[in-house]
Amino acid sequence: MSVYGAQQTDSPRFDDTAQSYDAVLIMSFGGPEGMEDVIPFLENVTRGRNIPRARLEEVAEHYYHFNGVSPINAQNRALIAALQTELQAHGIDLPIYFGNRNWHPLITDTIRQMQADGVKRAIAFFTSAFSSYSGCRQYRENIIAACEGIENPPTIDKLRVFYNHPGFIQPMAENVRVSLAQLPAPERAIVVFTAHSIPLAMARGSAYEAQLQEACRLVAESIGLAPERYRLVYQSRSGAPHIPWLEPDILDTLDQLHAENVDQVVIAPIGFISDHMEVLYDLETEAVEKAAELGITLIRAPTVGTDPTFIAMIRALIVERMSDNPVRLALGSRGPNHDICPLNCCRPG
Numbered sequence: 001m002s003v004y005g006a007q008q009t010d011s012p013r014f015d016d017t018a019q020s021y022d023a024v025l026i027m028s029f030g031g032p033e034g035m036e037d038v039i040p041f042l043e044n045v046t047r048g049r050n051i052p053r054a055r056l057e058e059v060a061e062h063y064y065h066f067n068g069v070s071p072i073n074a075q076n077r078a079l080i081a082a083l084q085t086e087l088q089a090h091g092i093d094l095p096i097y098f099g100n101r102n103w104h105p106l107i108t109d110t111i112r113q114m115q116a117d118g119v120k121r122a123i124a125f126f127t128s129a130f131s132s133y134s135g136c137r138q139y140r141e142n143i144i145a146a147c148e149g150i151e152n153p154p155t156i157d158k159l160r161v162f163y164n165h166p167g168f169i170q171p172m173a174e175n176v177r178v179s180l181a182q183l184p185a186p187e188r189a190i191v192v193f194t195a196h197s198i199p200l201a202m203a204r205g206s207a208y209e210a211q212l213q214e215a216c217r218l219v220a221e222s223i224g225l226a227p228e229r230y231r232l233v234y235q236s237r238s239g240a241p242h243i244p245w246l247e248p249d250i251l252d253t254l255d256q257l258h259a260e261n262v263d264q265v266v267i268a269p270i271g272f273i274s275d276h277m278e279v280l281y282d283l284e285t286e287a288v289e290k291a292a293e294l295g296i297t298l299i300r301a302p303t304v305g306t307d308p309t310f311i312a313m314i315r316a317l318i319v320e321r322m323s324d325n326p327v328r329l330a331l332g333s334r335g336p337n338h339d340i341c342p343l344n345c346c347r348p349g
Contacts, residue, residue, distance in 0.1 A: 003124065003140040003156050005341035013338035015157075018324045023095050023114060023122040024087075025156060026080055027107060027139050030100030031070025031277060037103065038063045044102040049239075059238070062281045072276035073103070075305065076127065079274070082306040086315045094318075097122070101142050111146040111153060119154040123321055125314055127273055129163040129215070131337065132198055132208040136161065137346035159317045160337040163211040164218060164330045167313020171304045172215075172270060173222040179266045179301040180223075189264035190229060190257060191220065192250065195271025196278060197234035200244045201349030209246065211334075215270055218331050235269075235287075236278040250282070251290050258294040265291065268301040273310070275303050 006013070032041040041063075042056045063070060080096050087094055095117075099110030114122065124143070128135030140158065147153035162168050180186040193216045203209055212232055220230045235250045248256070250267070257265060267287060269279050283300055291298035304310040320326040321339065328336035338345075 003143045003158055005140065005345070006343045009343055011340065011343070013340050013342060014328075015321060015339040016325045019121070019123075019157065019321050021094060021121050021123045021157075021318075021322065023097055023117075023119045023154070024083070024318065025097045025099060025110070025114070025122045025124040025143075026076060026083075026127070027099050027124055027143070028076050028101070028127040029072060029276075030103030030106075031072040032063055032068055032103060033070070033073060035064065035068035038068045041103045062277060065281065065285070066277070070277045071280065072274065073100075075274040075276060078306050079127075079311070082308075082311045083314055086308075086311045087318075090315060090319075092315070092318070099146075101139065107142050108146040111143070112150060114154050115150050115152065121155045121157070123318055124156050124158045125317070126158065126161075129161055129168055129273060130195070130208050130211045130271065131161050131163075131346050132206045133202050133346045133348040134198065135208075135346075136206075137341070137348070140341065157321060157339075158341070159314075159321065160328075160339050161211070162313060162317065163215045163337070164332050164334055165313055165317075165336075166329055166331055167309050167316065168273075168304060169215065169218045169222065169331055171307040171309045172268070172301075173219045175301040175304070176219060176225075176266060176268045177223045179268070179299045182299050183264045183266070183297060185264060188262075189266055190231070190262050191225060191266045191268055192253060192257075193219070193230060193232045193268045193270045194235045194250050194283065195232070195269075197237040197246045197249070199239065199349055200246065202347075203246055203349070205347030205349045206345065212271065214332050214334055219268070219270065235282045250287055254287065254290050254294060254296060258296060263295060264297045266299050266301055269303055272303050274305050279303065 032038045038060045097110050099107035126139045183189050195212050216232050233248050233250050233253045234246045237245045330336040
């Protein structure tokens, strides 16, 4: 019932017993908060992957474009503040801790602080709506590693992924609807949903693609968008060129749409919950410039961020784990995702 997940193949996937928690942990990717942080941050991200220094410096330019500051930490702090208010408004008195994989506050320091504060059991929210190695299992591994060497570390459960929860789909759909309305002829516009590309081998070890396709379908159907009016594409590819990653890429897709005489596009970054660097640079910089070159009018829909419906969803997911036999909300035909990660889910590939 912890981040360790199931211990055998026939372990239950849902926790129907009310749990008692004394803290919430928000865990995310992390990002630099100044020019001097950029290269050390990228070294953390790529450690053990033998990435050439020249590639690090190339990616660093994306951050230097924004004075070395990724907005992700500030956005997560805003999410934490909104969630704290939401919990208090519903009589849930739980402190919220914040830990990152790659930059301060690092999860190792956060776990030590939780232990020092006497936290015995916490519930963790990972800032990814979808199941993949980097978006789920690796965070679990990060927490396990952070607990090593600590006497009596807290037990940490994780909330289920929420790609088909109405609290995620509804605000995303509203953002797309409002963005379409800003176009001069929205009835002929194409909605391009984007998500972070991952290696094909990693995708095969998870439900990432299937969940993304379902989330796109749910958003599109909720605003009456026909299947031919939207498509799922990927962005932010990294890694060696010879290793296959999920495609098509957003920039290649804009070329294709131009060839199809499409001149109005809404980009909906459904794979992200906040407007962090991959959104600001890869979409609002590169994709916007590409669209301008092609004569395409482009609107980028906001992410869910701190939308009240989304924040209420996080609170509802916490309450699920604090309740006996809870009702687990989910849209579509796939049903709610598991509470307890199966033994071999979200493999790295």
